[in-house]
Amino acid sequence: MPSAVEIRDLVKRFGSFVAVDHINLEVGRGEIFGFLGPNGAGKSTTIRMLCGLLQPTSGKATVGGLDIATQSEAIKQHIGYMSQKFSLYDDLTVEENIDFFSGIYGVPRERRSERKDYVLRMAGIEERRTSLTRLLSGGWKQRLALGCAILHEPPILFLDEPTSGVDPIARRTFWDLIYQLSAAGQTIFVSTHYMDEAEYCHRLALMYRGKIIALGTPAELKQSLASHHLLRLEVSDLVGSMKVLESLEGVSEVAVFGGGLHVTVADPSPAIPAIWAALKQAGIAVSVLEQIEPSMEDVFVAMIEEEERKAA
Amino acid sequence: MNLRRLKAVTKKELLHIVRDPRSLILALAQPLVMLLLYGYALTLDVDRIPTYVYDQDRTPESRELIDQFRGSRYFQIQGSVNGYKAIDQGINTSKILLSIVVPSQYSHHLLAGEEAPVQILVDGSDSNTAGIALGYAEAVVASYAAQMRSNAQVRRGGQALQPPVEPRIRVWYNSDLKSRNYIVPGLIAVTMMMIASMLSSLTIAREWENGTMEQLLSTPVRPGELVLGKLLAYFTLGVADMLIAIVVGVFAFQVPFRGNVAFLMLTSCLFLLGALSWGIFLSATARTQLMAYQLGMLSSFLPAYLLSGFIYSIQNMPKVIQAISYLVPARYFVTILNGVFLKGVGMRILGGEVILLTLYAVLVFVGASRKMRLKVA
Numbered sequence: 001m002p003s004a005v006e007i008r009d010l011v012k013r014f015g016s017f018v019a020v021d022h023i024n025l026e027v028g029r030g031e032i033f034g035f036l037g038p039n040g041a042g043k044s045t046t047i048r049m050l051c052g053l054l055q056p057t058s059g060k061a062t063v064g065g066l067d068i069a070t071q072s073e074a075i076k077q078h079i080g081y082m083s084q085k086f087s088l089y090d091d092l093t094v095e096e097n098i099d100f101f102s103g104i105y106g107v108p109r110e111r112r113s114e115r116k117d118y119v120l121r122m123a124g125i126e127e128r129r130t131s132l133t134r135l136l137s138g139g140w141k142q143r144l145a146l147g148c149a150i151l152h153e154p155p156i157l158f159l160d161e162p163t164s165g166v167d168p169i170a171r172r173t174f175w176d177l178i179y180q181l182s183a184a185g186q187t188i189f190v191s192t193h194y195m196d197e198a199e200y201c202h203r204l205a206l207m208y209r210g211k212i213i214a215l216g217t218p219a220e221l222k223q224s225l226a227s228h229h230l231l232r233l234e235v236s237d238l239v240g241s242m243k244v245l246e247s248l249e250g251v252s253e254v255a256v257f258g259g260g261l262h263v264t265v266a267d268p269s270p271a272i273p274a275i276w277a278a279l280k281q282a283g284i285a286v287s288v289l290e291q292i293e294p295s296m297e298d299v300f301v302a303m304i305e306e307e308e309r310k311a312a
Numbered sequence: 313m314n315l316r317r318l319k320a321v322t323k324k325e326l327l328h329i330v331r332d333p334r335s336l337i338l339a340l341a342q343p344l345v346m347l348l349l350y351g352y353a354l355t356l357d358v359d360r361i362p363t364y365v366y367d368q369d370r371t372p373e374s375r376e377l378i379d380q381f382r383g384s385r386y387f388q389i390q391g392s393v394n395g396y397k398a399i400d401q402g403i404n405t406s407k408i409l410l411s412i413v414v415p416s417q418y419s420h421h422l423l424a425g426e427e428a429p430v431q432i433l434v435d436g437s438d439s440n441t442a443g444i445a446l447g448y449a450e451a452v453v454a455s456y457a458a459q460m461r462s463n464a465q466v467r468r469g470g471q472a473l474q475p476p477v478e479p480r481i482r483v484w485y486n487s488d489l490k491s492r493n494y495i496v497p498g499l500i501a502v503t504m505m506m507i508a509s510m511l512s513s514l515t516i517a518r519e520w521e522n523g524t525m526e527q528l529l530s531t532p533v534r535p536g537e538l539v540l541g542k543l544l545a546y547f548t549l550g551v552a553d554m555l556i557a558i559v560v561g562v563f564a565f566q567v568p569f570r571g572n573v574a575f576l577m578l579t580s581c582l583f584l585l586g587a588l589s590w591g592i593f594l595s596a597t598a599r600t601q602l603m604a605y606q607l608g609m610l611s612s613f614l615p616a617y618l619l620s621g622f623i624y625s626i627q628n629m630p631k632v633i634q635a636i637s638y639l640v641p642a643r644y645f646v647t648i649l650n651g652v653f654l655k656g657v658g659m660r661i662l663g664g665e666v667i668l669l670t671l672y673a674v675l676v677f678v679g680a681s682r683k684m685r686l687k688v689a
Contacts (some may be wrong), residue, residue, distance in 0.1 A: 051530045073532065081530035085523035091331040092324065103320020104533040132331075158530075 002065035004029045004156050004187035005050060010059035012045050019045040021210035022059065027189060027203075029155075032182050034201030035191035036300065042210040043191040044084065047160045050189070051081045064156055077106075080149035084161040086141050088148060090134040094125055097133055097148060105152035119147030122177060139170025146177060150186075157181065159190040163197065175200050195296040206303060213307050214299075221299050228252070228302055229268045234260040234288035235279065244282045248274060253305075260288065264302070313540070317533050321541025325515070329549060339511055339549055343557040346503045347496070351565050354499075356491035356623070358444040360388045364402050364411040367392065371419035373460065377430070380456050381412060386448045403435045410434045410445050422460055485654040496567045497649035498622030500557045501642045504580070505587050505616040506609075507553055512546045512591030513608035516684070517601040535684030539596075539677065543588050550584040561653075570656030579652075579666060583645045586673035587612065593680035616642035641672045 005027040012020040020042045027033040035043045048054040050063050052072030061068045064078045088097045098116050107115055120126045123143035128136065136144065142162065150157060159178075163171045175197065182188055182202075190201070198204055199218050206214040206221070214221055235241045238256060245254045245263055250271045253264035265271035268291050279286050294302070329336055363381065367374050381387045390408055393399060402408040413431035421428035432449045436442045465471070486493045516538075519525035528538065558576070561567045591608055598604035618624060619633070620642035626634055637643050644665040651657045659666065 048526075053526060053529050073534075076530060076532045079530065081527065083523060083526050083530075085526075087523045087527040089324065089328070089524060090522075092327055096324070096327055100320050100324045101531070103323070104317045104528070104531050106314065106316060106532060 002062065003027060004031065005033075005061070005063055005189060007046075007050075007061045008059055010046070010049065010061050011057045012042075012049060012054065013057045018210050020049070020056075023207075023210075023212045025205055025212060025215060027187060029187050030182060030185050032178060032188045032190065032200070032202045034198050034204040035189065035207060036193070036195075036198050036204055037191075037207035038193065038304075041207040043207055044160050046207070047081075047158050047189065047191060051079060051158055052076055077152075078154055078156060080152070080154040080157045082145050082149045082157075082159045082162050084164055086138075086145060088133050088141065088145055091132065093130050093132055094120070094136070094144060095129045097144065098151065101148040102151050107152050115151050115153075119144075119151060122180075123147045124173075137170075138166050139173065142166055142170065142174060143177065146174070150181065154186070156187045156189065159188065161191050161193065163192065163194065171197070195300060198296045198300075206300065208304055208307055214303050218296060221296075222294055225294055225299055225302055228264050228294070229266070229271075230292050230294050230298060231263045231265060231268065231272070231275070232257070232260055232288060232290055232292045233263060233275070233286060236285040236287075240282060241279060241284050244278050244284070245275065248278055250274060262292075262298075313534070313537060314532075317537045318541050318544075321533065321538055322544045325542050325545030326548070328515075329545060336549075339507065340552060340556065342507050343500075343503045343553045344560060346506075347499055347557055347560045348564070350499050351492065351496055351560075354495055354623070356440075356495070357489075358441050358448070359386050361386055361410050361445045361448070362390045362408045363387045364390055364399055364408045365392045366394065366396070366399060366411060366413045368416040369414045369418040373419035373422055374414040377414060377418075377453065377456050378412065380452050381449075384448070384452060386445075387452075399433055403433070406435075408435075409441070410449060412449065422457065423464065425461065425464065428457060492565055493567050493654060494650055495623065496561045496565045497653040498620065498646045500554075500561055501583070501620060501645040501649055502613070502616045502622055503557055504550070504554055504584060505642045505645075506613040508546070508550050508584055508587035509591035509594065509608045509612035510605065511549060512542065512588045513594045513598075513604040514601050515542050515546070516592060516595035517598050517604040520599045521601060536681040539589070539592050539681045539684060542592060543585065543677070546588050546591075547581075547584060550588060551581070554580045554584060567653055569653050571652030572656075572658050575658045575662075576649075576652050579645065579648045579662075579669065582666065582669045582673055583641060586641050586669060586676055589673060589676040589680050593676055593683055596680055596683040615640040619643060620646040622646045641669060644668050644672075 003026045005025070007023055007025050009022050009024060010020055011018070011022055023046065035046070037043050045054065049056050050061060050068060052068060052075055056069065063075045066075045066078070068075060089100070092100065095116070098119055099112075102112050102115065120129055123140065123146070125136070125140055125144060128140070133141065133144065146159070146162065163174055166174070171194070178188055178190065178200075192198065201218065203217050204215070204221060205212045214224065216224070233241065238261065241261060242254050242256075245251050245261070250267065251263055251265055255262045263275070272289065272291075275289065276286065365378050365381070367378060378389070382389050387410075390402070393402070399408075399411045399413075402411065411433040413433065415429065415431065418428050418430065430453050432446060432453075434442045434446050434449075483489055516525070519528065562569050590612065594607045594611065595604045598607055616622070619626070619637040619640045621637070622642070626637050626643070629637070648662050648665050648669075651662050
């Protein structure tokens with residue numbers, strides 16, 4: 001059985017700008033695969049190529065075992081796609097939107113009402129089936145958009161920043177739905193720039209300037225930062241401490257984080273006493289000094305900085 | 313082409329149309345307003361020309377000549393003046409269009425059988441109207457002079473003068489020579505071209521602007537299905553507009569209808585399909601509604617108005633422009649409409665135009681579908 005998505009040396013150029021630069025990856029069936037990266041990193045471009053909306057400049061990719069260059073029409077039967085912009089018809093009612101997408105996805109007549117009921121239930125909008133879509137709140141619209149994209153029960157679902165501009169509770173509900181779909185065997189390829197959402201994914205690819213700079217499970221990615229240990233400090237004099245710590249041996253990075261400091265060190269066991277000593281000598285009081293677990297955001301920032309250093 | 317998908321697209325488009333009552337009313341009122349406005353305002357008939365008379369002769373003959381003008385429905389005497397200054401003033405303030413100056417020796421010359429010139433001054437700033445007015449005035453003067461000579465001949469005891477050739481003119485198809493009779497059918501073509509391409513020009517650009525096109529492109533729906541589905545929805549609206557235009561033409565303007573209704577319907581549908589496809593083609597090209605609208609206005613209304621032969625005779629245009637006019641579908645439809653309305657002719661005579669309209673509709677439809685496909689790549 002082929003992978004749900006397989007990408008080999010995929011490139012997309014717009015004029016002289018390389019939006020996607022020789023990326024490689026593979027997504028297994030039933031996986032929730034997260035695509036991370038800042039805006040303009042090439043996430044949407046990659047998803048658009050996989051969905052047959054854009055032709056790649058070079059390289060190869062398959063979706064459900066079908067070639068995106070030659071079989072894009074066949075691929076469209078097997079995927080659901082939700083773009084970052086809300087893309088249902090505002091002037092149609094909830095039901096009319098569902099009926100329209102049912103029609104163009106070619107859902108068999110006998111399955112239609114069953115699928116419609118499923119989507120209405122899933123999105124929690126059974127009572128609003130005859131409202132104009134314009135009148136729905138952001139979270140509802142979004143769940144309806146997801147519902148419309150899965151009417152034909154596609155084995156693979158592409159979600160391009162599906163939760164942008166939605167409140168946290170609606171985001172949480174949305175991810176519950178994604179888990180349900182994944183549990184039912186659907187592959188989900190989702191891009192986001194919310195770090196907390198990244199933690200929900202089975203596997204992640206971190207994309208930056210058209211390249212994939214890291215790939216793995218959330219735990220693996222955090223592991224890869226093993227050489228970067230993170231300490232949290234709370235001190236009486238932020239600016240003074242920064243000056244002291246930046247010149248201290250074994251400290252690779254000092255950053256203000258909230259009301260304290262995040263200090264990256266290569267090895268915490270000699271570094272912690274050294275920091276105590278140096279700050280004491282400078283007459284700065286330390287109220288907290290502890291090692292912390294890096295969040296996805298720390299990983300993300302560290303990796304991008306690493307990438308910048310390599311480029312420089 | 314998958315019928316189920318096609319049906320879904322058409323149904324969706326019809327919903328868009330009914331959900332936007334303001335645009336719907338506008339779409340239906342537009343042919344009415346255009347036809348009434350143009351139909352009444354745009355008349356090429358020159359009559360009741362406001363005229364001054366400057367009679368320097370003041371003889372029975374000169375007065376009789378002026379009475380000839382007074383009796384004609386083409387002239388309306390606004391007054392008698394005593395000098396060129398007043399005439400100048402009248403023309404400058406647009407009070408009059410024409411002035412008749414009868415010189416002092418007119419009657420003398422006329423009775424002596426000599427040449428008896430009359431001066432006619434005309435406002436040439438609208439050269440077309442001026443030319444026609446001048447023609448009428450010359451005819452009045454010449455016919456009066458001929459009659460006077462003939463009378464003089466009789467008085468001298470001879471026979472009435474018979475002109476060697478006397479034309480007996482009979483006008484076919486539009487026997488009253490009412491310009492409205494050919495303007496109104498042509499107007500139907502111009503109006504429909506404009507409305508049809510306006511209606512459809514927004515539809516695809518709107519999907520691009522709202523981001524729904526991206527969603528559609530990720531589904532199995534084919535460009536051809538999308539174009540045809542939209543076309544069918546707007547076609548129903550277009551047919552309604554067409555019927556309004558025809559009814560207004562026949563009942564409000566009393567344009568004679570001598571042809572076959574079925575033939576008129578068939579050709580109207582063909583023309584509509586071409587015009588709607590053109591709008592969709594523009595819409596697929598422009599991406600924004602504003603751009604599509606402007607392109608639609610520029611490429612439908614102007615050529616249909618100027619190059620269809622609806623008012624401006626194509627034979628009088630430079631060869632290059634004539635060649636371009638073959639690309640304007642309204643040209644064929646204007647010919648068909650004039651043929652059906654005024655001459656009562658049908659397929660046997662207008663077959664060529666029907667074929668060309670069909671060809672246009674098919675080509676533009678294919679072009680629009682292809683344009684959509686190119687966008688995907």
